[in-house]
Amino acid sequence: MEINANCKNEVLYIALVGEIDEHNATEARRKADKLADDFARSKSAVFDLQGVSFMDSTAIGFLIGRYKKFNRYGVRTYLTNPSQSADKILSMSGVYNLMPRI
């Protein structure tokens, strides 16, 4: 999984690209947490899932973990562009309650 980020008007956009599974989440976790530290003064962070070609329940843990990390800095987090299958996993696990879909 790759992570691309850019910040515009105090909103940090984080694009996740590729497959999210147990094997490849570790590196992405480290990168996303570094972004949280580097952009701790942003208003909000938007995770763009358009480029995610596959996810399993690892993504639930990954996203909730990042929600907690950003939340410590007072940065609100959102999700956008999930595929139909990503949406199924995110809906059933209640991730949208923490990170609303926009």
Added chain:
Amino acid sequence: MENYMKLELLAVGENEAFARSAVAVFALSLNPSLSELSDIKTAVSEAVTNCIVHAYGKEAGENRIFIECKTEKQGAVGVLHIKITDHGCGIEDIDVAMSPFYTTLAEEERSGMGFTIMQTFMDGFALKSEKGKGTEVRMRKSIGVSENETERERVNA
């Protein structure tokens, strides 16, 4: 028409993507929709990840995962049967392990949703486990029955 395959894999993270893709390609002969295929890949990924992370844990790299698949086709309807077995630590209490959000590894950001996803995404699910002996997950997916034909995005026309 029936088909069968058996895979034996080293229990390492690199094989998670291989395992789910292999089962998905095997299922292609049943002409699944993209969403059916995605359900299958996710369920297989959950089961294989469980073998690596929970069943074998630190000894994962020295142990193996066994995957057996069978397809049946009757007219337009197909059925995929999947059996995923490990010889790992086994599950102490199946009811507890299967409850949503239950995980033994919360500190590693595990969601505890693996079994819930397997049950929700597949049409049949059965779990057998013996402490110290291993675990067997059986799953079944019916292809081409639940969705309206006109809405189906065919993978292989």
